[in-house]
Amino acid sequence: GENVEQHPSTLSVQEGDSAVIKCTYSDSASNYFPWYKQELGKRPQLIIDIRSNVGEKKDQRIAVTLNKTAKHFSLHITETQPEDSAVYFCAAQIPTGANNLFFGTGTRLTVIP
Amino acid sequence: ETGVTQTPRHLVMGMTNKKSLKCEQHLGHNAMYWYKQSAKKPLELMFVYNFKEQTENNSVPSRFSPECPNSSHLFLHLHTLQPEDSALYLCASSPNTDTQYFGPGTRLTVL
Numbered sequence: 001g002e003n004v005e006q007h008p009s010t011l012s013v014q015e016g017d018s019a020v021i022k023c024t025y026s027d028s029a030s031n032y033f034p035w036y037k038q039e040l041g042k043r044p045q046l047i048i049d050i051r052s053n054v055g056e057k058k059d060q061r062i063a064v065t066l067n068k069t070a071k072h073f074s075l076h077i078t079e080t081q082p083e084d085s086a087v088y089f090c091a092a093q094i095p096t097g098a099n100n101l102f103f104g105t106g107t108r109l110t111v112i113p
Numbered sequence: 114e115t116g117v118t119q120t121p122r123h124l125v126m127g128m129t130n131k132k133s134l135k136c137e138q139h140l141g142h143n144a145m146y147w148y149k150q151s152a153k154k155p156l157e158l159m160f161v162y163n164f165k166e167q168t169e170n171n172s173v174p175s176r177f178s179p180e181c182p183n184s185s186h187l188f189l190h191l192h193t194l195q196p197e198d199s200a201l202y203l204c205a206s207s208p209n210t211d212t213q214y215f216g217p218g219t220r221l222t223v224l
Contacts, residue, residue, distance in 0.1 A: 004155070032211040043117075043203065043215040044156075089156065093211055100169060101213060103156040 002027040004092050006104025013080050014112050021107045023090035024072040032093040033066060033073050034101070039086045047088075048075070080111045116140045117216035119204050125222045126194065134189040134219045136204030143209060145187040147179060150201040150218070162187060194223045 003026040013019045025033075034049035050057045050064045050073065057064050061080075066073040073092075077084055087108050091101040117138045126132050138145065147159040161169035162181040176198075178190040187204055199222045205213040 034212060036215075043217045046212060046214070049212065100158060100161065101211075105153070105155045 002102040004102045004104045006090050010108045012110045019077045021075045023104050025092040029094050030092040031095050034091050035075050036089045037086045082111050082113050085111045119216040123220045127224050131192040136187040138206040142206035144207045146205040147189050148203040196223050199223045
């Protein structure tokens, strides 16, 4: 099956700086890569996703890049704000009938005011 | 925020109890999932139902028993659990595309 590794496990940045979280995956058949944000005590919420036919996607301060050759994808948050503090999970999906997502272990991002 | 709901939000049970977790989705999705979220571990997929049929069972112990009576409801029946089963249990649903939407979770504590 798919194996997703995520780094770093914790990340602290000053407000206004950028944050980058990286994930690698093992199965070259994976074709869908969502990112979820989970605030303390709340549900994981989809913040951005990318499919394998695209190399980069941006939504305001959030962007995701995908390198299929190297099998890694990254989340970039610019101009960080305290409300960006949360745990971020990457995931990869192999196209099977079960829609299974394989998650990374999460990155706890702290934005220091 | 109310597309996928879960009850109860918190549950404390003894190892000999029997309880059930409930998930309901109001999004018209055809697939539903149970995940276990423990501290410092990736989200662990437990069960997948697609059009009410179970399509995945990731080697989950038999003390966890899922039930999907229709495409909008999903249950997780619990019996004779162990303390290590204490975790946040998340339900999710998805349409025929890939994106999964999560419920708020049930925080389970097994004494």
